[in-house]
Amino acid sequence: MSETTGSPRKINSFDLANIAVFAALTSVLALAPAIPVGALGVPITLQTLAVFLTGMILGGWRAFLAIALYVVVGLLGVPIFAGFVGGPGVLAGPSVGYLLSFPLAAALVGFLAHRSVREERVRRRSGSTSATPDKRRGLGIKLFLAGVAGLILSHVLGVIGMMLVGGLSLNAAVIADLAFIPGDLIKAAAAALIAVAVHRAFPRMAGAVL
Amino acid sequence: MRRKVRRDDLLGTYVPGRSLLHRCPLALKAVLILGLCITVMLIRDWQFSLAVLALTGLASVVSGLGLHRWAASLRPLLFLVILLGGYHLIFNGPARAASIVLSLLAVVSLSRLLISTTPLPRLIDGLVWLCTPLSWFGVNTERIGLAVSLMIRSVPWLFGCLGELRDAATARTIRANPVRLVTPATIATVNYAHQTGEALAARGLD
Amino acid sequence: MPEASPGSLYCANVTLTVDSPTGPFTVLDRVSCEFREPRTAVIGLNGSGKSTLLRLFNALVVPQSGVVRVNSIDPVAFPREARAAVGFVFTDPASQILMPTPIEDIELSLRRHVPDRQERTERAREWLVRMGLEHRAHHSVFDLSGGERQLVALSAVLAAEPQVLILDEPTTLLDLRNQLKLIDLLDNLGQQQLISTHDLDLASTAQHVAVVHESRIIAQGPPAEMIPQYKNWCANGFADWQSL
Amino acid sequence: MPEASPGSLYCANVTLTVDSPTGPFTVLDRVSCEFREPRTAVIGLNGSGKSTLLRLFNALVVPQSGVVRVNSIDPVAFPREARAAVGFVFTDPASQILMPTPIEDIELSLRRHVPDRQERTERAREWLVRMGLEHRAHHSVFDLSGGERQLVALSAVLAAEPQVLILDEPTTLLDLRNQLKLIDLLDNLGQQQLISTHDLDLASTAQHVAVVHESRIIAQGPPAEMIPQYKNWCANGFADWQSL
Numbered sequence: 001m002s003e004t005t006g007s008p009r010k011i012n013s014f015d016l017a018n019i020a021v022f023a024a025l026t027s028v029l030a031l032a033p034a035i036p037v038g039a040l041g042v043p044i045t046l047q048t049l050a051v052f053l054t055g056m057i058l059g060g061w062r063a064f065l066a067i068a069l070y071v072v073v074g075l076l077g078v079p080i081f082a083g084f085v086g087g088p089g090v091l092a093g094p095s096v097g098y099l100l101s102f103p104l105a106a107a108l109v110g111f112l113a114h115r116s117v118r119e120e121r122v123r124r125r126s127g128s129t130s131a132t133p134d135k136r137r138g139l140g141i142k143l144f145l146a147g148v149a150g151l152i153l154s155h156v157l158g159v160i161g162m163m164l165v166g167g168l169s170l171n172a173a174v175i176a177d178l179a180f181i182p183g184d185l186i187k188a189a190a191a192a193l194i195a196v197a198v199h200r201a202f203p204r205m206a207g208a209v210l
Numbered sequence: 211m212r213r214k215v216r217r218d219d220l221l222g223t224y225v226p227g228r229s230l231l232h233r234c235p236l237a238l239k240a241v242l243i244l245g246l247c248i249t250v251m252l253i254r255d256w257q258f259s260l261a262v263l264a265l266t267g268l269a270s271v272v273s274g275l276g277l278h279r280w281a282a283s284l285r286p287l288l289f290l291v292i293l294l295g296g297y298h299l300i301f302n303g304p305a306r307a308a309s310i311v312l313s314l315l316a317v318v319s320l321s322r323l324l325i326s327t328t329p330l331p332r333l334i335d336g337l338v339w340l341c342t343p344l345s346w347f348g349v350n351t352e353r354i355g356l357a358v359s360l361m362i363r364s365v366p367w368l369f370g371c372l373g374e375l376r377d378a379a380t381a382r383t384i385r386a387n388p389v390r391l392v393t394p395a396t397i398a399t400v401n402y403a404h405q406t407g408e409a410l411a412a413r414g415l416d
Numbered sequence: 417m418p419e420a421s422p423g424s425l426y427c428a429n430v431t432l433t434v435d436s437p438t439g440p441f442t443v444l445d446r447v448s449c450e451f452r453e454p455r456t457a458v459i460g461l462n463g464s465g466k467s468t469l470l471r472l473f474n475a476l477v478v479p480q481s482g483v484v485r486v487n488s489i490d491p492v493a494f495p496r497e498a499r500a501a502v503g504f505v506f507t508d509p510a511s512q513i514l515m516p517t518p519i520e521d522i523e524l525s526l527r528r529h530v531p532d533r534q535e536r537t538e539r540a541r542e543w544l545v546r547m548g549l550e551h552r553a554h555h556s557v558f559d560l561s562g563g564e565r566q567l568v569a570l571s572a573v574l575a576a577e578p579q580v581l582i583l584d585e586p587t588t589l590l591d592l593r594n595q596l597k598l599i600d601l602l603d604n605l606g607q608q609q610l611i612s613t614h615d616l617d618l619a620s621t622a623q624h625v626a627v628v629h630e631s632r633i634i635a636q637g638p639p640a641e642m643i644p645q646y647k648n649w650c651a652n653g654f655a656d657w658q659s660l
Numbered sequence: 661m662p663e664a665s666p667g668s669l670y671c672a673n674v675t676l677t678v679d680s681p682t683g684p685f686t687v688l689d690r691v692s693c694e695f696r697e698p699r700t701a702v703i704g705l706n707g708s709g710k711s712t713l714l715r716l717f718n719a720l721v722v723p724q725s726g727v728v729r730v731n732s733i734d735p736v737a738f739p740r741e742a743r744a745a746v747g748f749v750f751t752d753p754a755s756q757i758l759m760p761t762p763i764e765d766i767e768l769s770l771r772r773h774v775p776d777r778q779e780r781t782e783r784a785r786e787w788l789v790r791m792g793l794e795h796r797a798h799h800s801v802f803d804l805s806g807g808e809r810q811l812v813a814l815s816a817v818l819a820a821e822p823q824v825l826i827l828d829e830p831t832t833l834l835d836l837r838n839q840l841k842l843i844d845l846l847d848n849l850g851q852q853q854l855i856s857t858h859d860l861d862l863a864s865t866a867q868h869v870a871v872v873h874e875s876r877i878i879a880q881g882p883p884a885e886m887i888p889q890y891k892n893w894c895a896n897g898f899a900d901w902q903s904l
């Protein structure tokens with residue numbers, strides 16, 4: 001089985017499959033009912049959950065490519081953006097900033113998350129001998145913080161997008177954006193819990209040799 | 211029984227036909243449609259956008275897609291249109307509101323025309339061709355096409371997987387709320403990605 | 417071999433139609449049956465409707481018309497009660513195991529009956545020992561071999577103590593020894609069993625065999641009659657069943 | 661039955677160890693073998709290491725030590741070449757079909773040999789005709805029955821023109837009729853075949869049978885000797901194999 005590291009290199013078939021499947025997962029989550037809020041009608045969606053999950057599970061490089069694939073396929077016209085929309089039209093819509101931030105946010109989350117997972121592995125290998133899984137919360141919190149970093153990045157770019165394309169002032173844009181913060185924090189926490197379980201089921205995912 | 215959306219129709223919206231639009235070479239069609247998209251976004255004039263929107267409706271009818279499909283492709287935008295239109299109507303006046311709403315509708319239905327008159331494999335070939343410049347930097351563009359196919363193929367699997375897990379949970383009388391299912395669903399997804407990667411390797415598509 | 421049949425699985429005139437790309441497709445066509453024997457086997461070709469028939473009794477599918485009863489419970493009206501009475505083991509164990517490790521998955525099933533956490537873990541471990549899988553308790557379920565996974569799925573269902581056991585192709589991934597072990601295990605259970613299978617050796621351990629073909633039960637009876645009949649149909653075509 | 665064996669599968673002193681929560685676990689333990697017969701069956705208990713042995717020849721797993729050769733190619737050093745020579749059919753066809761429709765999936769396999777798009781489609785269609793599946797060419801693979809899916813997966817592998825065919829439990833999900841059809845199809849292929857299976861009827865169609873137990877090949881020989889021996893071990897325990 002292939003070992004994977006966090007640094008850019010040739011994409012093998014495992015990476016390719018993971019990238020494609022997580023792009024599909026993002027599409028499916030984006031198609032869950034979206035609730036438009038705020039002045040410009042940018043919706044609350046599960047896309048951010050998918051972005052966090054992809055980052056935490058795949059790591060920076062692959063997560064970037066997975067979400068970039070999602071964005072490109074959507075821009076080509078396949079209706080996989082929030083509310084069954086697709087095509088270059090969204091570039092003229094108010095959510096363009098968020099959308100374009102997704103690959104970068106996934107990369108950031110992934111880079112931070114996989115670093116924590118590998119550290120955890122090293123620590124656990126030298127520390128515990130028992131077969132029962134020991135404290136998992138430490139890793140969960142680190143993954144959550146990685147998610148928050150990605151959250152901040154995507155919200156900054158989202159605000160800039162609403163200002164440039166939606167024609168809002170900085171204040172109005174920040175206020176519109178605030179509505180998403182509680183939901184996105186919950187999504188980051190959920191993603192962290194799920195990712196911890198995934199790393200337990202697939203210890204090889206982060207490429208750390210146990 | 212509740213009427214179910216066909217799981218794979220979600221993305222593969224190609225409608226077979228022999229119309230002019232169906233037979234038009236992809237490159238020409240894409241240039242025309244994307245060119246119109248960009249023009250709409252640059253001009254941002256409500257009359258022009260309305261004209262383009264009407265044109266897409268007409269093209270739908272002429273190429274055998276029907277007005278029904280055309281309207282259905284715009285329905286998901288309804289909520290967004292109401293909010294966006296309402297906001298700009300109040301703050302920026304009717305002209306601005308109409309131009310923003312109509313240009314969005316025009317651009318979305320334009321891209322829908324492209325998707326529904328071109329088979330997916332042809333579209334993917336087109337994307338691969340578009341990515342040719344990337345090959346100068348050592349990117350294997352064939353693999354981009356492969357990734358897109360795999361992605362499209364995985365969507366119905368993901369829907370099926372959720373269904374199976376829901377069945378499994380209900381059969382075990384474990385309340386199948388989505389929160390309890392996301393973790394097993396994600397784990398199953400990662401397993402599926404592993405199996406797919408293994409199949410890719412085994413079939414020499416490395 | 418279980419002596420008494422504590423209940424029965426009954427359906428009358430059940431029709432189930434689903435949407436398919438080529439139009440509506442009838443998966444079950446006016447099916448009527450009553451299974452009272454300790455073990456009933458359902459055999460038939462791929463896609464004939466076996467799994468769907470089994471799912472009926474667990475309210476995993478709801479028929480358009482007809483009556484279904486599980487120990488006198490109507491699964492359509494009372495799905496929770498029916499599911500508590502019926503344990504359902506799926507073919508693909510990977511889709512049935514909901515937790516990352518075998519022991520956690522069995523604990524999940526025990527939750528309803530055993531409130532105490534410590535005891536739950538103890539009981540789950542007992543199940544794994546009984547299946548010969550205690551050394552796998554904390555492995556990822558995705559590192560188990562196919563057969564090991566199937567045994568975990570079965571333990572998790574048995575741990576919930578159902579009154580009736582429905583198994584959809586339970587031996588597909590098992591080796592000969594585990595097949596014998598599973599049959600032995602099933603023989604020693606008190607529950608009534610309904611098993612769909614392609615394994616005719618397993619089918620011949622049942623007291624009653626039903627043959628499903630093209631959405632209907634076309635023949636029922638003791639295994640000694642049904643299995644040779646089915647083999648004959650597979651080799652020479654099902655053309656003559658209409659004339660029966 | 662294939663007449664000539666165009667190549668051979670060889671391994672010497674192969675050891676493969678994986679990490680598990682309970683420490684390192686040896687999946688293959690100093691395994692040596694040479695399979696030259698047209699069809700070789702690998703039988704053994706769940707978790708004994710059959711699938712892992714098969715995967716060795718396709719570089720899906722890489723051993724810690726030992727030598728592996730496929731028609732004189734080293735899969736560890738030259739995985740691409742080895743995979744071009746070996747076609748691998750997985751148990752679950754759903755995970756092996758990579759494209760949305762059968763015809764696209766077969767075209768994908770043809771890519772390496774047939775550069776022209778038009779011709780590729782033509783050749784893919786020919787394969788489907790040969791399998792009796794041309795009416796399914798443009799259906800979603802999720803609308804196919806289990807048997808049809810298994811045949812599509814096999815066609816896609818055969819379309820790449822491998823010299824050796826490795827099949828991991830190819831008949832498990834099939835009904836009796838499809839099992840007979842698959843075996844008939846395999847009989848008419850020219851390639852050398854290596855099949856892991858729990859189906860002893862399938863194993864008895866092979867010229868050579870290897871029994872895997874606890875990470876080792878403990879016995880090899882003609883099916884007429886090996887299968888009764890294996891049945892005996894399953895019933896009475898493997899205690900005595902050490903003394904062989």
Ligand SMILES: Nc1ncnc2c1ncn2[C@@H]1O[C@H](COP(=O)(O)OP(=O)(O)OP(=O)(O)O)[C@@H](O)[C@H]1O
Pocket residue numbers: 434435436441443460461462463464465466467468469803804805806807835
């Ligand atoms: N929800 C559904 N939508 C469309 N088709 C369905 C649905 N459920 C079942 N079918 C079809 O009904 C038929 C019977 O399915 P079922 O799973 O009961 O077959 P089976 O006898 O269990 O087959 P196998 O032996 O392969 O497991 C199949 O052809 C299947 O494709």
Ligand SMILES: Nc1ncnc2c1ncn2[C@@H]1O[C@H](COP(=O)(O)OP(=O)(O)OP(=O)(O)O)[C@@H](O)[C@H]1O
Pocket residue numbers: 559560561562563564589591678679680685687704705706707708709710711712713
């Ligand atoms: N990556 C891995 N990590 C941990 N254990 C593994 C790994 N791969 C295989 N194993 C273990 O090695 C053993 C052999 O696995 P393998 O899949 O080869 O068995 P098998 O003989 O094919 O079994 P089955 O008949 O059930 O398919 C199993 O017990 C499995 O749990």
Ligand SMILES: O=C(O)CCCC[C@@H]1SC[C@@H]2NC(=O)N[C@@H]21
Pocket residue numbers: 030042043044045046047048081082090095098099154158180183184
């Ligand atoms: O059009 C799209 O598909 C993009 C929608 C973007 C929604 C943003 S992402 C961050 C923030 N959190 C949400 O739940 N929604 C917004």
Ligand SMILES: [Mg+2]
Pocket residue numbers: 466467468584
């Ligand atoms: Mg079935």
Ligand SMILES: [Mg+2]
Pocket residue numbers: 561562710711712828
């Ligand atoms: Mg195996």
